[in-house]
Amino acid sequence: MSNLLYVGKGTPRTIEVDKVTGRAIYINDLKLPGMLYGKILYSDYAHARIKKIDASKAEVLPGVRAVLTGHNIPDVRVGFLRDQTVLKKDIVRQFRDEVAAVAAISPEIAEEALDLIEVEYEELPAVFDPIEAMKEDAPLIHEVDARGKPIRTNILPLPWKFYAGDIEQGRKNSAYTVKDTVSTTWVNQCCMGTSGCVAEFDMNNDLTFHSQTNVVFLGKQRIMEYLSSIGMRGRNVRVINPVVGGSFGTKLDTDIYEFICILLALRTRKPVKILFSREEEFRALPPRQPAVFTIEQGCDKEGRLTFRKAEAILDNGAYTSWGATTPSVMVMPMSSLYRVPNVSFEATCVYTNNIYCQAMRGYGNPQATFAVESSMDELAEEAGIDPAEFRLINRNQSGDVTPMRLKITSCGLEDCINSVKQKLNWSEKRGKRKGKGVGMGSLIHVAGGARVYKSDGHGMIVKVDQNGHIDVLDGGTDQGQGSPTIISQMVAEALGFRPEDVSLTLGDTGLCLWDAGTHASRHTFMAGNAAVRACEKVKQQILELAVENIPKVVKSGFRRKKRNDPDFVEPDLDYTLISKPEYLDIKDRMVFPKSDPEHPFFRIEVSQIIRDALHVGTGESKVVMAEAFYDPPTEMLDRELKGNLSCTYAFGTTGIEVEVDEKTGEVKILQLFAAHDVGKAINPILLKGQIYGAAYIGAGYGLTEEMKLENGRVMNPNFLDYKMLTAKDVVPVEPIVIEPGDEDGPFGAKGIGEPGLVPTAPAIANAIYDAVGVRIKSLPITPEKVLAALKEKRK
Amino acid sequence: MKKVSISFTLNGDKVTAEVPPSWTLLKTLREYFELTGPKEGCGTGECGACTVIVDGKAVNSCIFPIPEVEGKSVTTIEGIASKDGTLHPLQKAFIENNGVQCGFCTSGMIMSAKALLDHNPDPTEDEIRTGIAGNLCRCTGYVQIVASIEKAGELIRQKK
Ligand code: FES
Numbered sequence A: 001m002s003n004l005l006y007v008g009k010g011t012p013r014t015i016e017v018d019k020v021t022g023r024a025i026y027i028n029d030l031k032l033p034g035m036l037y038g039k040i041l042y043s044d045y046a047h048a049r050i051k052k053i054d055a056s057k058a059e060v061l062p063g064v065r066a067v068l069t070g071h072n073i074p075d076v077r078v079g080f081l082r083d084q085t086v087l088k089k090d091i092v093r094q095f096r097d098e099v100a101a102v103a104a105i106s107p108e109i110a111e112e113a114l115d116l117i118e119v120e121y122e123e124l125p126a127v128f129d130p131i132e133a134m135k136e137d138a139p140l141i142h143e144v145d146a147r148g149k150p151i152r153t154n155i156l157p158l159p160w161k162f163y164a165g166d167i168e169q170g171r172k173n174s175a176y177t178v179k180d181t182v183s184t185t186w187v188n189q190c191c192m193g194t195s196g197c198v199a200e201f202d203m204n205n206d207l208t209f210h211s212q213t214n215v216v217f218l219g220k221q222r223i224m225e226y227l228s229s230i231g232m233r234g235r236n237v238r239v240i241n242p243v244v245g246g247s248f249g250t251k252l253d254t255d256i257y258e259f260i261c262i263l264l265a266l267r268t269r270k271p272v273k274i275l276f277s278r279e280e281e282f283r284a285l286p287p288r289q290p291a292v293f294t295i296e297q298g299c300d301k302e303g304r305l306t307f308r309k310a311e312a313i314l315d316n317g318a319y320t321s322w323g324a325t326t327p328s329v330m331v332m333p334m335s336s337l338y339r340v341p342n343v344s345f346e347a348t349c350v351y352t353n354n355i356y357c358q359a360m361r362g363y364g365n366p367q368a369t370f371a372v373e374s375s376m377d378e379l380a381e382e383a384g385i386d387p388a389e390f391r392l393i394n395r396n397q398s399g400d401v402t403p404m405r406l407k408i409t410s411c412g413l414e415d416c417i418n419s420v421k422q423k424l425n426w427s428e429k430r431g432k433r434k435g436k437g438v439g440m441g442s443l444i445h446v447a448g449g450a451r452v453y454k455s456d457g458h459g460m461i462v463k464v465d466q467n468g469h470i471d472v473l474d475g476g477t478d479q480g481q482g483s484p485t486i487i488s489q490m491v492a493e494a495l496g497f498r499p500e501d502v503s504l505t506l507g508d509t510g511l512c513l514w515d516a517g518t519h520a521s522r523h524t525f526m527a528g529n530a531a532v533r534a535c536e537k538v539k540q541q542i543l544e545l546a547v548e549n550i551p552k553v554v555k556s557g558f559r560r561k562k563r564n565d566p567d568f569v570e571p572d573l574d575y576t577l578i579s580k581p582e583y584l585d586i587k588d589r590m591v592f593p594k595s596d597p598e599h600p601f602f603r604i605e606v607s608q609i610i611r612d613a614l615h616v617g618t619g620e621s622k623v624v625m626a627e628a629f630y631d632p633p634t635e636m637l638d639r640e641l642k643g644n645l646s647c648t649y650a651f652g653t654t655g656i657e658v659e660v661d662e663k664t665g666e667v668k669i670l671q672l673f674a675a676h677d678v679g680k681a682i683n684p685i686l687l688k689g690q691i692y693g694a695a696y697i698g699a700g701y702g703l704t705e706e707m708k709l710e711n712g713r714v715m716n717p718n719f720l721d722y723k724m725l726t727a728k729d730v731v732p733v734e735p736i737v738i739e740p741g742d743e744d745g746p747f748g749a750k751g752i753g754e755p756g757l758v759p760t761a762p763a764i765a766n767a768i769y770d771a772v773g774v775r776i777k778s779l780p781i782t783p784e785k786v787l788a789a790l791k792e793k794r795k
Numbered sequence B: 001m002k003k004v005s006i007s008f009t010l011n012g013d014k015v016t017a018e019v020p021p022s023w024t025l026l027k028t029l030r031e032y033f034e035l036t037g038p039k040e041g042c043g044t045g046e047c048g049a050c051t052v053i054v055d056g057k058a059v060n061s062c063i064f065p066i067p068e069v070e071g072k073s074v075t076t077i078e079g080i081a082s083k084d085g086t087l088h089p090l091q092k093a094f095i096e097n098n099g100v101q102c103g104f105c106t107s108g109m110i111m112s113a114k115a116l117l118d119h120n121p122d123p124t125e126d127e128i129r130t131g132i133a134g135n136l137c138r139c140t141g142y143v144q145i146v147a148s149i150e151k152a153g154e155l156i157r158q159k160k
C-alpha cells in the first residue's frame, strides 16, 4: 500500500471552508419563513405532585401561537424504558422535567409566556443518592412501569451481569490481591453549539425535522414511532442535519425538547425552532452519568492477572436514556483490558431525583477504565512490579479471544506501552516521589463498528457525473470530526480521482442509505469500508464504459482529422490493450491501459467517457452510480453480555508526567503522550486532532470538570463555575500514532474518535500517586482532594 | 418597542441599524444584519463564540450594548476575506492546520486571533494562548488552533 496518493496524507479540510468564513449554517442560523420559536417550562422541584397548571394567561399573550401542557397533548410515553411522557402533568421527578411549552413569534414573547404559566406543586420526599435510593424505605421515583404494573424499587429492571471463569479459583491462584472503591461524577458534554432543532409539517402531515442527531435513521425511527403512537401512523419523516456544533454523545438519544418541538409544529402548522441557552444545556441535557465502582483484582507471583471482580452503581437520574446502557460498554474494559481469565462484573442502575443521564464520548469506558487502571497500579505495587512492566505482562495480544468473546485481531498495545515508557523516560523518572511523577493507563475500545442494534450497517451511494465530479451520499453524520475530508480521500484513492473532485452529503434520511449512526468511533471504519466497496463497483462501471467508448472516441478523432487533412493516415493501434476492463486503470481522473499508461491515444479523461456514455440515444444511455451497504461480520452481545460486537478493537496507552504542588494541591500536567494503535491514519493531521481533543476532554475529566448537584439542582450551569479547560490550561499532548494496519479496516484504518479520552484520567491519578504517594479515588482530582489526601497521609 | 438608530461601520461599509436600545451587538449582527458568523455559545460573555472586533479590539458581542457601537468600526468573520474572495491568512491557516473541527468556536477564535496578530504579528505561544483564553473550544484541545495562528502569523509576516 506504499503507493497511496491521498490516503495517509494530511489533506486539509478545504471542503469545510464555510466554517472559517461564517457561512456554515448551524441550527442557530436556520430560519424558515413564518418560523415560530418554542420555549420550555421546567419543574420547580426535584420531586413533586403537580396540583394545577394554569396556562390561561400565557395563551392570550399577543404573539403566542400555542401553549402545550400534559393536559392538551396525547398521553404517550417515550424513552428507552418508556418511563416518561413528553410533558409531565401529574408528577415531576427532577428539576429538568418539562411541564409546559410555548410557541410564539419571537423567543422573547415565548419566554414571557412561560412566566405567565402558573403551576402549583406539592413537594414529595426526594432521594439524591443511589445508595439511599436502593433502600427499602426510600421514596419511589416511579410507581408504575410503562405497562402500568406497580414498581416496588428504584433499581432499574436492567440487570447487567457478566461472569466468565471462576472468581474463587482465581482468588486461590493469586499471590496478591487488592480491593478498592473509586467514583466518577456527572460531566457535561459542553458542545459549543447548544442544542436545538426545527420541525415543520407539510399539509400531508409529513415532517421535515432539522435535527443535530448523530443517528439520523434511528432518530427518524423513534419519531415515526412517536407519531404513530399519537395517531399519525404512516406519515413520513425526513431528518436532516444542519452543520453541527459538536456532539460528544448528546445527540445519541432523541431528547424531549425534540418531541416538544414536533408537537408545537403540529399544533401551529408552522415551522418551529427550539434552541437551548447555555444554562439549559447544563440544566436540561442529560450528562455523562456518575458511577461508583468496587473493584478487586488479583495476580500470581509472576504478575499475571488471576481475576477481576467489580461492582458498579450508576446514578440513573429520574428517567432512562442511553446512560443506563453504559454498562454494556463498561463490560469491555472490565473483561478485556489486559488478559484476565476470571471476571465478574455487575452493574446496578438506580433511579434518583437527579438529572437523568446519557452518552458522552467513550460511553461507559472512561468510568470503568478509571476503575481498572487505578486498580492495576495498586496491584502492581502490591506485587512489587513496575506498573508498566505489569501492564506488559498482562497485555492483550493479536489472536486473543477475551472472556467477553472479543476477537482481538490487530493489537498494538505492546508498542503503545513501550513507546509511552520510552518517551516519558519512565525508568528514570518513576518512583522519585519528589512532587513529580509519571503514570500511565491503557484502553480497549470498539474500533470496527459496534453491533448495538441488529444492523450495524452503513450505506453509501457514489455517483460520478458527466463533468467528472463525484457526489457521495453518506448515511452517517458529521459533527466536526472531519469525515467529509476523510471520506473524500478514500473515495479519491479508490476511484483514481482527486479529493477535490468529491462532494459529500451526510445526515439526510431523504437522500442517504441507512447507517446505524456516527457513534462508537465507527464512522471512518464503516463508511470507509462502504466507500471502498461502492467505489469498486463504480470503477468497474467506468472501465466497462471505457472499453466500449475509448475506441469510439479515438476513431471519431481520426475521422475528424481525415476530414481536415486528407493525407492523414490512421495509425495502426493495438486495440486489444483496451479490450477488457481489467486491462485498464484510472488515476488522476484519466483512464489508461495498464500496459501503457502514457499511451498517446488511449489515455482519456473519465468525464469524456461518461459524457459519451450518457448521450448515446434511446435505450442506450448509461449513468455511473453504485451503492454499497457494509454490515460487518460481528455479533450482538448475548444475554451473558458476550459476543464479538466489533470487527476490530482500538488499543492505546496514555502516559503522563505531573507536578504536584504539595502546598496548594494543584496538579500540573508536564507531559502527556497519547499512543494509539489506529490501524492506519487516513489523514494524520485530522487524526491527531481527534487525539488532542479527546485527551483534553480527558484531562478536564481528570482534573476540573464536574457538574455540582445539590438536592438535584445543577448549581454551576455556566462556564464560569463549570471548569472546562481553556487555552491557558496547557496540556502538552503529544500523539504517538501506531499503524500496524488492520486487515478489516478500509486501507487498514480503525476508529479513533473516542479512545484518546478514555485512559487520560487514570493516567493522571497514577502519576499523582507516583509524585506524592496519595491515590485520589474520585474524579475530578481537585486541589482540595489532593490536599486532604496529603494531610491524611501525614497523620 | 422604542427603537434607536445606531450608525457605525460594519466590515468596511457605513451602516445604520434601527433596533431596540436593549439589543446587544451580537443580536443586531445576527438578526438585523443577518450575519451568521458571530455565534452565541453562552450569551453571558464566557465562551467567546460571539467575538468580533470593535475599533481594533476583540470583544464579546453578546454583552456589548448596541448603543455603544455608535460611530465605531466593527469587523466580523464575514469581513476579513478580501473582496475578491481570497481568504485571510488566518482562515487559510485554520483550514490547513486543522484549527477547525465542528467550527462553532471558529469565527470567534479567528477574530480574537486577528485582533492579536494585528497588534503583534509575531506572538509567542504564550501570547497566543492568552489572546484566545476567552474562547472556549471543545473539539480541538487548542493545539492545532495555536498552530494555525502561528502559521497565519508567518504568512502575514511574509507578505509584509
Ligand atoms: S456568546 Fe458571547 S461569550 Fe459566549
Ligand code: FES
Pocket: A192, A245, A246, A480, B099, B100, B101, B102, B103, B104, B105, B106, B136, B137, B138, B139, B140
Ligand atoms: S471546533 Fe468545535 S468548539 Fe472549537
